[in-house]
Amino acid sequence: MSLELNVEKCMRCGACVGACPVNAIFLKEHSPAVGRGCTECGLCVNICPVGAFSLGGE
């Protein structure tokens, strides 16, 4: 899994949760978590208003 979340940036707004086409993200108590089924489509990376998600080996 090369999807990474920067919890320092995350504002827990839920935008990524609502946008994920395969419902692979859920909001835990403090921040979103990526569960099974992620296709690495990158939508959560793009939608995040503050750029908290990143995909790939940066």
Place this chain on the structure above:
Amino acid sequence: MNIDQGDTLEYDVLVIGGGPTGSTAGRFSARHNAKTLVIEKRQEIGSPVRCGEGISLSWLEELEIKDISPWVRRYIRGARIYSPSGHVLEIIEDIAGDEVGSVIERDMFDKDMARLAAIEGADFMVKTAATGLLKENGKVVGVKAKQMGKEFNIMADIVIGADGFESQVGRWAGIYEAIKPKDIMTCFQYRMTGIDVDPDFTHFYMGTRAPGGYAWIFPKDEVTANVGLGVQLSRLNGEVTPKEYLDQFIAGHKGLRNGEAIDMVAGAVSVTHPPERTVADGILLVGDASRVVDPITGGGIVNGLKQAKIAGEFAAKAVSEGKTDVEYLKKYEKLWRHRLEDKLWRNYMAKEKAMLLDDVMYDKIIDALSDMDLRKVRVETILEGVRKKYPELIKEFEDMM
């Protein structure tokens, strides 16, 4: 209410989400004698605020709201719409449709909607999250819930999903339709103070400074406003974030540049066509969870409230008649569609057209419109005015008006 691990509570109607639509659904279901509970996962109804706080006031009678003083912050005379090169179209209150009118205190607003529900007899539980649905033979009969580490069950004849854009309830019930990226706006906003903008107008900035969306300034007082922007998800590629677009917008705006940000808000809204389905056996959806945000403005409160009233009344009726199967609940869908669907479709089509405009087209259209006194004219006259100045533009819009 004191909860113990493993408890089972029983209600007629259970609402998931204590936003404005959840409280309002609860209000009308309780009024019609259904034993109603609203659960909200956050510890405080209405906070933190995730909203631009701009709403019209044309719906108060329909929702039977008499006292708006707890939450109206500022009355607005009209809207100003700015083209990329600075042409301004001014729309004064009495001709603008919905979504111009006031700027509110959204946290007070949400609490007031809860207060109205409590007056009717609805129960509330905060810091209480639904974590899954309970089903019997495929029918939703309640939810698994969690409050401060304690897990318990809430049984209900009807569950109402009012859990917002990030809605899980609909997905758990199998009523999920993924929203197309072109129909999602992702937003970032600051509350700014020490700014210099006309505080009697809401301000909308079109064009590629907010690709596929717009930037807004909604004044709260003489020197304070919500300053935000929404971008179409399909126009983002992970390089420039909505926050960065907003920072650029502010840096380029002389009335904002020297202001101070005292709050930050992130979030998303759907600007999509009405959904295929909003019910399943034992469950119905309202508000952002059912995608009734206005596709042009991105405002979701007013449509959501109108729909929530219908949902609450209908849920109470269904419970009293003992009919909570999907076939019967489809009547709820019919009712809210009758109230909202025409305008949602019309505005969705208009939004699809507006998406085709580039900065040059926005400049031309807003320039042509700004020559007219919009207080006195009708849509046809507006089009005539644009036709005279830029005949080629009219084709795109003719079939829609």
